[in-house]
Amino acid sequence: MHRTTSLPGAPPGGPSLHAPHAPHSPHSPHSGRRTAGGSAAWLRRALAATVAALALVLGALVATPGPAQAAGSLPCDIYAAAGTPCVAAHSTTRALFSGYNGPLYQVTRASDGATSDIGLLTAGGYADAQRQDTFCGGTTCRISKVYDQTSRHNDLLPGPAGTAGGVDRGADASEIAVSAGGHKVYGIWVSPGVGYRYTGVASGVAVGGQPEGVYMVASGTHVGSDCCFDYGNAERTPADTGNGHMDAVSIATTCYFAPCTGSGPWVEADMENGMFQGDNGSNTANLGNSSPYVTAVLKNNGQTTYAIKGGNSQSGGLSTWWNGALPTRGGYRPMQQEGGIILGTGGDNSNRNMGTFFEGAMVAGYPTDAAENAVQANIVSVGYAGQTNVPNGPQGTITGPGNKCVDVAADDTGGNLSAVQLWDCQTYAEDQHWTHNANGSLTTLGRCLDINGNGTANGTQVELWDCNGVGGQKWVQRADGSLFNPQSGRCLDSPSGATANGTRLQIWDCNGSAAQRFSVAGGGPVAGPGSTCVDVASDDVGGNSAAVQLWGCQSWAVDQHWFHNANGSLQTLGRCLDITGNGTAAGTQVQLWDCDGAGGQVWQQRTDGSLFNPQSGRCLDSPNGATANGTRLRIWDCNGSAAQQFTLT
Template identity: 75%
Template sequence: MSVKSFFTARAVPTGAGGAAYRIRTSPPYRKALLSGLATLALVIAALIALPGVSRATTSLPCDIYASGGTPCAAAHSTVRALFASYDGPLYQVTRASDGSSANIGLLSPGGYADAAAQDAFCANTTCRITRIYDQTSHHNDLTPGPSGTSGMGADRGADASEIAVTVGGHKAYGVWISPGVGYRYTGVAAGVAVNGQPEGAYMVASGTHVGSACCFDYGNAESTPADTGNGHMDAVSIATTCYFSPCSGSGPWVEADMENGMFQGDNGSNTANKGNNTPYVTAMLKDNGQTTYAIKGGDATSGGLSTWWSGSLPTRGGYMPMHQEGGIILGTGGDNSNWNMGTFFEGVMVSGYPSDATENAVQANIVSAGYSGETNVPNGAQKPITGPGGQCVDVIGDDTGTDGAAVDLWNCQSYAEDQYWTHNANDSLSTIGRCLDIDGDGTAAGTQVELWDCNGVGGQKWVQHSDGTLYNPQSGRCLDATGNATANGTRLQIADCDGSSGEQFHLG
């Protein structure tokens, strides 16, 4: 089965043995607030940014945090600079065709991503995001994470062209997180809070590409991928996870993953948290590490922030004080629970407890960046293959298919990465980093198809014919739904080409 069936047909590990949940808190004692004039200056600087130009405003989020006395300890984005002076790479992509890599940078210092450079490098093949650079001097870069105690294997990098949006009038690519995708800084990241130190964090993420599994997080995590107990995480999340009921509505909610619990505020449950479901959400968290935390959310394209909680840290045990370890995660839980989905665009972690005035100025800058476009449907070169009965060609395994994974028919789902295929220049069809392959490179009628590493063999060549069939030249046979069936889970095979309804497959 695929992501579409994950939530109804498969139990999701939670609690101490499964998901890692945490949050950031906000200290009761904080550094002196900005003066009224300084705060006004920050807000004005953030608001005057004009979308449609390649150079960003003078003050970007990390400049604003620094002015407020809470400098960025880590800053990650695939769409724009987060310092006005930044002129380095945003992320690295690696080609499937030859394994070579390229850094994707900015159109200008302090500006927006050079998406055209990615398009040129990845033309006629697929690419994965294999590194997201930290824009601070700490070099806390994120790479696909190792396997952890959740029982999941090592993470894979996101498909680099899965989701394209517009920021500041420019095309840019977000990070499409599917089950099995995730990033980590393993170890203690420089400048990141540990052992009850105060910190803050935000991310801009989709409020429409969301799920309830564990864990679409960004922030402070264990230094190794293992659940080491309550209070050892301090990460912001946006998900439909109602971990502590009751919850208001169906979410998604901005939550704090503090390990072994997704906290919506208070001691877990917080019906005052009404959720944020706009295409772009600013999800914000801060924690003084000792007694207090706060959760905020807002539309990243307009308006201000809603404060969903500002008060005591949980009294459940282990959270007062916090025990952060200083690792960094994106798209997973602290123990590498990587079953959830989401779309990430930018995020930072800061040292100290940010003032409300600073956070408001950061939100104003985010709004001024001019995010637009859908965030819940893959829109890159990948297209669904529609088969018999209007079903989609799908990989069994919830977007985590490995070599030998069965290929079947399933209800079409907009979120399912393994239902989006790229028809490559060599006539192969690829998804989640592997190709549609005939088992054993066979040619006999009835041989089933599967997912396998792309290697250019004849059993991976598929030609779309005008009669709707997908033809494999090596075998002289066509892709076929076994028994002309259309039910979920119907295995696909090759069979003599007869133009029957079981051989009707259309790419795109």
């Protein structure tokens, strides 16, 4: 069965100096994709309030298994109990107050501009990723707002143009999916040009030398050296107004003040006009943090002292990289913070770096080490899991001639008419990851691979354009490695087989040459009877013997994207569409199995729309033409009926 599990309710949080947002209207429940029953999550239960206070003093929390986040145990509860309340709390993965039950973030749909707030499965719990998947299904969405979970409404929007960068765009909402608390959640994938800001003076955020603290959970593997992947206090407008006017935590491979130890990435303090690893800038004791998930911590008393800490968000405690005097360079004693908030950029809107953000908070006052240790213990209890360095949804690279990748000119910022070209493959490049949709379109950056002017002539170039369903946006992955456009009858082509970076792609008569081998690593949906898709039971984790069935098409479902190999096999989740027991009898069911080259794993698309298995001489079939979710597929005598219409994309 396809279903969504949710956390049981959590009791409301205890008193805090700043209450979270007033509750928003609860979301109606959605029936969604299936799970195999859900894995148990090891989460933190809170101690009673008096014991919790004692634990803070001692710098330790006791973790026990439990089904939900318990009252008083979440980061902003911990900070408040220690006398340093959160004044801004942002996350796309979970609540940071145990009593919070409002929206985490807003998504905007590319197809019609509609918006939806993505909230929680339960108060104090985890993000309702299924709501995003359902709302954004069949199109793309961007994260258009990140809500502040405090009562101060310090919400973040894509930033305005600054003195060092143009207008920011929102992140692709489905670019990076991970697990938290045993639930699928989405992070914020920051590419060059992506960034968020509270413009002006945010409520309660430190200004003019006031003490403050900030932490974030970010990727230690999706990082760069340009400026800047920051979260924290920045100028009220996007311009560099001088030393000490920022106080944001950063993780990057930027060695701004040499010498540095190793190659990073390092947790650093961006206090404007310098990425400080500690001390007066250079700090060879800062060894860096390169785990997939990094807890990055900064605190500053605004007058004399600051501290930098880093840790693995999946295990262990924090390492203190610096705890001492503020830089002696002019402007940092005292600090001159302005109280803006940035996420993913620098204070002047330098938006050329990359990173992945999951959660973070800013607090009033100088946090205790005990509170920070307790926050780290809580973060570890969440059980963050999954890769953080590559887009990991159903999208995949399109490998072309010379092992180059199909790429959009303009470095992850492509708009209409942007050239589509070959370029060296870069695992982190958002615009090299394409989703093959059930209608045959290939999408990246919210737009489609399009033939210029919807043309059909040899030599017509391809480009990026708003998805509009025209024939020039349909692409079929064929077993010979070509991408075929049915309207023109031609294939995607590299002129004269060129492989140089920047080679502009075109359509040309299909000829089977190396110039036309473009393999979609993410595969594509197999459309079945009744506008359903061929799907694997067990929600993207199918192993050997997993049932292959019909289900409503879900653009986000990895196990609905099949790669058509040159040997005729159809592959998803690392396994092949297989006839059980390599059988040949009518009625034999199909399943997922390790790819082994057996005859029961060979499928040929025929002109009547059927998928033919040569060994058995039979076709893939839905019994009696059924189209209900969960209909188990089989082989049957080929008959050209609607029950045997399975179209590869």
